[in-house]
Each structure stands twice: as structure tokens, then as C-alpha cells.
Amino acid sequence: MATALCAGILVLLTACGTQVYGQGGERPDSHSTAEPIPWTTMQPSAVTGVRLGADHRTLFLKTQVPSGARACVRKLKAVLTDPATDLVRVQVTFTSPSGDRASGCTKESTATAQVRLPEPLGDRDVIVDNYTHFTADGAKPPALRLCGKLGCTPAATGCTAASYDQALMEVGAPEHTYRNSEKCDGKWLVLDFSWRTGPACGDSTDPACSSRLGDRWFFRAKKSGWEPIIRTSAGGCEDVRRKEPAFPTTLCESLAPLPPSLHPTYPPSSPSPSPDTSG
Template identity: 30%
Template structure:
């Protein structure tokens, strides 16, 4: 059985009931009401003890009844992952600007066995322990990205960071771990994820030159031309052997069959 224990590190205002904010109170918003919503997680740290972690929640604050009863729900363990939802009750959360600040509330999650290196998924966000600290896992790279920067995990994460359709995928032309060259169409699914019968797509295809940085691949140049001119203007250190034989990109053109 998993256990959740609540502690307050900041000073959340205590709730005093709906009646105090009923119609007729001077300055009251016409439509506030108590509701339960997801709480914002600010940080996670190990302990106390091997079976617990402490989660710092940024609870709503700024006036009375902004937040109360910050708590853990849907606490489960499955396949070496601990899942939890952190929620709070608020009288004013439905009123924009009614709770302009936050205060830190700490919630302790305890497992029946040592947590160790197991992944935590809190409010759909994954966290992993690295060098004694919990870090948020990347939405695109996951919790344990491969060391090889040419792995599709890294190259497709780079595509998702571009200003292209979410349906676009990259075609890698060259990758040496430091430099990446790939072509990406702007919007290959302009006719929809399931293309309408007879619909045609005619979209630009761009060539992206990227450099490996600690956080991932970073674009240094984009072009539709062949050769090296555009990338060498932006990054003179780019290896010529990776661009010398490149041809212009052209366009992505396709037509869905008629039914």
C-alpha cells in the first residue's frame, strides 16, 4: 500500500467554507465556487528514508481560500514506475487573476519498498533520479536518451522542435555525432492524417543543418539549395564532406487515390 503525507513549507491560507463568499459579500466575484484541480509540481527530492520522496507543490495563493487540501490521488505502482496525481481544492481557481501568487506545499509519497532508481510519473510528468537529484524527463527524449546523438530518438526530437507540421518526419542525410544534415517537409499531411480522396499535397522540403549541443540538436542553417554555401556562411566549421554532394531539395508532392 502506498502512503501520502502532507506538510506545508509555505503558508497556504486556510479554507473557511463557501458561505463566506456567497452572493452579497462586498468585492466578491459573481461566480467563484469550490473545485478540484491539478496542482503544479515544482521539484522532487529523495526521502525521508529509502521508501519515500518529497514533492514540492506550488499551491495557489494570494487571497483566502485560493488553495486547501493539497493531496495525492491515483497512487499506483506498475512495472517499476510509481504513478501519482497531485491536486488541490480552490474556491477561486476559475477566476482569472484571483490567485496571483503561489506558496510551497510539500507532499511525501511513500512506497512499500525502497524507491531506488524507479521512475516517478507525477501529473503525467516523468522524473528520474540522477546523481542524487530528481530531474524532469524530456517529453521528446524520455528519461534515458541514448548516448548516440545520431539515434532516431535524438534526430526525431530535433524535428519536433522545428516550425513544421507535427506529422513531419526527418530524413537523415548525414550525421557524425557533432553535425546533422536532414531534410524535412513543411506539412506532408496537409490533406489530413487520413488523406481525403483525390486531395493533393504540394509542400516545401527544407534541408536543416544542425550542431550537437548539451541539450540536443540546434539548427545552424536552413536551405532548399544544394551544396555548402548556405551552411558555411552560418557555420564556417561545418565539414565540407558532409555537404559537397548535396542536391537541391525540391518539393514533397503526393495525391491521395480517388475512391
């Protein structure tokens, strides 16, 4: 009888089974037999910081990775992708089931990966996953400084071509934009620019080849670069001085309205929210 009882218990345990999610178990939202959610190799959504170890050779990389109620990350690692020259290039990867929302890995948390360099970092910059740039120049050790969209040493705010490029980037100017005119005194800026809309062709007399849209933005200088004040197609100073009374009339009183053919009836790719013309 004891033998029969044990056999019965064994059958029940075998029927119930013991499954660990992520190791061959069913999806948490499924009550039927299903394939396990695969763990795939991916990269972090962001690498937000790099710190140099006391040995000057180990890099600690602060990354944003998936998280949830269950394990969401395995095999987090950082590796050198090229021999270290004047730059150190690093790639961060991990495996996760977060590609399927049923995994429950729908949030993010911070995790640290590390890589040891074959020699001290010195004054070299670090590039992570091909596009995130860190430098020791101007940083507070042991941290490296995260560089911005304009690189590690952006142009000083002023009446220069490089600084105007920063202003165009700030308002989300379309690709291949070219500047039509600038009025600048170092503290305030008016920038007119336009971009082609017709097909690419060589006949400059054909309106279909030379049609374009344009915009006019007013800016004030900040330490971080040119800051947008307002966008308008009107001439003169009325719109901008309603928004910013300190804007100098010497830079706007001679402005003509933008031609209707230039000014778009819809906004281009621009910051959200775009400055408006209300008081």
C-alpha cells in the same frame, strides 16, 4: 435605556456583518450581493521535483500552485493511483478558487505534497500526473532526476535514427513527419524532412494524395542533443557557412535547393525565435 442602546448596537453589527473571503463572502471586486467564488479541485501547473525521505518510502513532491493575497490552496495532497509495480504512479490535487480571476489567485508559488509508499521505492521510477517522469538513476540523492521529453535515457547525440528524432523535435517538426535524407558526421548534421498536406487516400498517383511540404535544417552536436543552426531551402553551403563558418563543406556542397513545391511559404511549428539567414 441601556437595554435600548445594546439593541441598537446589535442591529448595527448585524447589518455590517463579518465575512471572510473564500468562506461565503462576496467577490473582492463586487459591491453588490454575489455568489461566493467556488473552490474547485485541480492539479498543479507543474511538478518540478521529487525528493525521497530518509525512510526510503516517503516522497516529497515540489509543485507549482496558485497564489495571491488571500488563501488560494486547500487540501493539497498526493495519492498513489495504481498499485506499485515497476513504476510508482502518483496524482497531486488541491482545491482552489483560481479558476475565477476575481479570486486574486493570479500568481504561482511552490508548495510541497507528500505521499508514503507501502514499501521502499527501490530502483523504481515515479510518474506524476500521468506525464512527469522522475528517476533515481543518475540522480543525486535524496532527489530524483526529472526526465526530459525524450525520456530518462535519451539517445546519445550521433548519426542514429533516435538522435535524428531528437533533432526533429528540437525544431518543432509537424506530427507524422518523415525524414527524406540525412548528412551526418557525428558533429554536424543536415536534415531534410517533409510531411503530408493532402487528404488521406490510397492513390499515390493523385497529387492531392501525395502533396507535401518540407524543410531543411542544419545542426551542431551538443551534450544535450542536436542544436539547430539555421533553416534554409537553398542548396550548397552559402547560407549555413555564413551563419556557422565551421560547418564542413563535405556535408553541404552537394545539396540541391529544395523544390518550390516542398518548401513552405510560412514556418511550420518551429522554435521561437527560429534561426534566420542573416549574418
